[in-house]
Amino acid sequence: MPGTENARTIDPQHGADRFGAVPPPRMTLLPRQLSAIEFDLFLGTGEPILVATGQTLFRRGEAGRHMFVVESGRIELDFGDDLPRKYIEAQEYFGELALFIGEHGRMANATALEPARLRVVDRDDFERLLASSPEVLARFMLRSFSYLVASEQHLIQNLRRRNEELMQTLDSLRRTRGELGAARRLSISDELTGLANRRGLYQHLESLREHPPQPERRLGLLLVDVDHFKQINDRNGHLVGDRVLQGVADCLRRAAGSDDLPCRLGGDEFALLLVASDPEQLAERAARLVAMVRQMQLVEGAPGLRPSVSVGGCLADPSEEWAVCYSHADTALYRVKAQGGDGWSLY
Secondary structure, eight states: OOHHOOOOOOOOOOOOGGGGOOOOOSSSOOBBBBBBHHHHHHHHEEEEEOOTTEEEEOOOEEOOEEEEEEEEEEEEEEETTTTTOOOEOOOOOTTHHHHHHOOESSSSEESSSSSSSEEEEEEHHHHHHHHHHHHHHHHHHHHHHHHHHHHHHHHHHOOOOOOOHHEEEEHHHOOOOOOOHHHHTTTBBBBTSSSSSHHHHHHHHHHHHOOOTTOOOOOEEEEETTTTTHHHHHOOOOOHHHHHHHHHHHHHHHHHOOOEEEEEETTEEEEEEEEEEEHHHHHHHHHHHHHHHHTOOOOTTTTTTOEEEEEEEOOTTTTHHHHHHHHHHHHHHHHHHHTTEEEEEEO
16 A cells, blocks of 8 residues: 555654553544454454654555554544544544445545554455454444444535545445445354354355265254243243253253254254264264253252253255255154153154
């Protein structure tokens, strides 16, 4: 990026102690201020650089490819014309359009007003953070999009002549905002148990379409319901109910092989997506899971409670839609529940 060569040099007049301080977090975030969690995430990625007073990070019109996070120091953004300048300080960021809509022309000159330490974040860095911490990044994106759209609208209202590139950027932002919902749903883990959630299951199934099991191995599904779970909650409280769910989740983890995916679908409903060679192997896994739950240690806070589960299973037919396999497994599950639970059945 033009101007980066100078930005990566260290000002010899200032030692490392000048770059370590971060101001305490404020209760209300300013438009460009990062929360403590966001700030820590960005500090764990990208490349740190030091810039001296007066150095230019980029100029208007240059191609933007990176976002910058200020660890210490102060940066001035000069948009030219009659527009007010902006000042970016520690725990704040700028240049985020490069991550949201790709390479584009910078709309301001960015200059260090004092020695500063920055973190340079590119699209690959941002994608890794989005995959590892989707909920945190979704909140960051929502706040950034709202601020950017408001800023762009203000710029358009005040500019003396309409800039075609600016209008294209605004249109891109409007389209990009529609992707926020997808980003917020990227979390694929259940908060209580740590298992994959329903979205995680569907995402795993999508990946299996591209990389299916070997022909001699088939996908199998075990649907698992905790027996009489409402009564467990009503008699012992939700804290005990949560412990039962966590215990069943641990059983699913131990029953799962390296190629299997244990899931919590919601409430007291679980699933184990597995690879099996024949119905006998699927039946063995179902029986093992039922036995493991029977042998669970007594639940803290309810010494007389001995949870059990009902399990229904089915081997998927590669020629049929996945919903058919799910329906068959559900049929087998309710066959067990109709007989009192604490057992298993295959479709």
